[in-house]
Amino acid sequence: MQDPYLTLGVARDATDDNIHQAYLTAIRCCPAEQDPEVFQSIRTAYESIRTKKARLEYALFNTDLPTPADLLERLAKGSQPRRPGLDLFRELLRAGPRLDEK
């Protein structure tokens, strides 16, 4: 299972209310009919940390190790896409291709 805190984008000390709000926001962004798989992962995450007791249970017994993707997501938290500057455009255009389609 993916880290439910990461899935819902809440801190590890989030309250019931914080988690509920995050859940509502997440399912509004990704309704079941749009992407059932993502919706299900949001739902699973919510169920696993919805209440204080559920969060304690998760902390006491969960032994799932994070996947590299989980850690990457955590690392990416807070980073906002930026627009590269003119200098970076020029550098790339000058250098030409290294990447191919694959």
Added chain:
Amino acid sequence: MQAGKYREAVAAFKEMLRQEQRPEWIEALAEAYAGRARGLADKGMFKEAAVIWRNRAESCDRFLAEPAYIELLFQSGQIESALQLLQEQRQQIEERGYLPRLRLLCAVQVLAGQEALLDLFPADDSLCRDFPAALAALQAYCSGQDAEMEQQLRAIPFRSPFRDFRQILKALSLLGRDASAADSLLGRVDAGSAFHALSITIRVSQAPDPEFLRRYQSMGAAERRFATALKGWSAQQLRLTQELHQLGDRPSADGLLRFLLRNKEILGGEYVREIAMRILVFHPRGVAAYIKSLGQLPRFHRDRIAALRVEEDGLPHEIFNVWYDVCSLLDKSELSQDQENSFIEALILRRMTRQWLRSEPLNPPALAALERALKCDPDDQPSYLELIRLYRREHKLKEARRLLDEALSRYPEDTEVLTEAVETAIAGSAFKKAARFARRALDLDPINPRVRDILLNSHLAHARKQIQQKKIPLARRELEEAANWARTEQAQGRIDLARGILELSGGDREVAHRCFLSGFERTGGGLAGRFQLLMEAGRMGRPMATVVKQARLPTPPRPATREQILALIHALSESADEDEGNLAEALACLDGPLKRAAKLEFSLTEMERLCETWLRLDQQDLRTRYARAALKRWPDTPVFVFHQLDAKQDMFILLSPAERRRLEAAYEGARADGDMRTVHRIAELLDAGSPFMAPDDEPFDPFGFEEGPESLPDEQELEQIIDMLMEISGPPEVEEMKRELGPEAARRLLQEMLQGNFNPGRLDDMLAGLPQPKARKQSRNKVRKDDPDQFDLF
């Protein structure tokens, strides 16, 4: 050349041309040079590729200023050389038709800042004409002025050398809003386009992170800088991401732990602590690295981790005991004030009982623990349901009712609780009460199949009671009521069978016969239908064989078919709550066909299911026959060896040494197959036969030196093993020894045990001269209030 070995191809063709100047070989040499140059350019060696291209022109008498060569000059930064060549060869370039392609290459370069290239083209050339708009659009994009960018892009016509650049800028402006539209625009940039590198870099930067990291490895420096800027990653983030990528898709526990500990400041200390503790469940040796980086591991967590480790392959009572120790570390005195501690205790108690109760439903310590959990956390509906079911199943109705009353007062409108109330009332023959609860449940949930079934069974049970008391009209009314709740043919069939017996009691044999026939067919006919009639007779206290005779059912085929046996097994699996005496009697009536059917061609899974059914119903003779038949087809299959010999033992026949050896072989076979259920069952069977021996007939051997004294470790190995066992969070037995005897004595004992010298009678001699363990403090197992790490679960 077909293998892409262009360097070798160049050498070979040159050698051939030294012997004879054939035109086709010159052509082939030119092709080999071009391939070699492309290969170098793919590796980013543009300068070297340009040299190869010049060699090609000289050796093969080719025109040098081809677009591919000019592109290499651009890419290797030799802009002056390119400019000079283009000026010198302007006419030839035009004559050879290279100008459109070179115009596109120049479009990229002028945007990259090489505006001198514009001088090569007349002022009214599309390159010169559209460049100002393209540059202005780029600058507007970079400074976030999308409206201005749109306006500038509109000035670039469809045939412009900047047309691909226009798509790319549009896509970039869409990235945050409509990723799929952006991707579709980028996908339209042709692979041959001079702007292809830019579009690919943007698309890769938008790929999921693992894919991005894979592609990142083959990027050039400029592409990397551009892509990470677009993603908004800092240099530190990029470093960590690369580090993580090097660990692979499935990092080892050790690799993951070290990564987390190395980067704990960036990932967050609390997060790293939580994940690192999870890793220790699978990687106990990581504890030293954990302590070094994050400080002491609190006792509670150390024992919790050890318990989770035992869960991996421990027996239910071992799991119970190890969690029990964890629970004992909780500060009970704070339970009333501290809700979190109460929850923790309740959660642990429930967890540690789960597996044990599954294999031993009425095991007193587990039941006590589950009841204790309800005291710690009384608002847990599933626990009430579980306990009510457990007590009811074991006919402890007083206990079931006590919990039911508590549950009903807490959840008066919960259909699951009401359903349990119905079942418990039926179990106590309180049919009217059961019907009352059922109606309440159906008021809340009108389509509740379980309650409907229970209600049906309740009316049927009531009808049976009336038939037994010869209250025929009342019984008939009850059966009519039951029919109202019957959802399936099977259920209707059961009512028909009951009605048949009712009509027999009333003396109308013809009506009874019609009812029996209808019920027989509706419950599946064959052995299954016959079994249902036998059971119905048993439930009403009638002699089964007589009722079957009176029913005049069609004669069953001999032998029974595989389908008939499987249908009967299905019927039996639905009769879990039936009276055991009735079940045994009904099966005895079917004994002949069942014995003969052991020879039928069942699949392995079906045979296993059959053996399990006979085990559950304590039909050891049938179990032996079916297991034996299975072993004829699948010799030495561990599960069937177990069934055959366990059935024998259940019939109080001692196992011979040869049979014990067969069991031991089956134990190893099941372990090799990963069939842990059979492993545990065989271990228990062997232990039952010889309580002081392990499965391999060797003395208890906790360290696995099962090959005898010659395999005992040497002194150095011995020290290493002891160090490993003595380390923090080692095996629970060693932890216990350390606690009880002190570390030095524990070490001495381990030495004696590992060398095979341990003798419990000489314990005092062995420990003579060693320091006594410190007396336990009263509060040792309690949680210190001032220990901030004790419950740092969040």
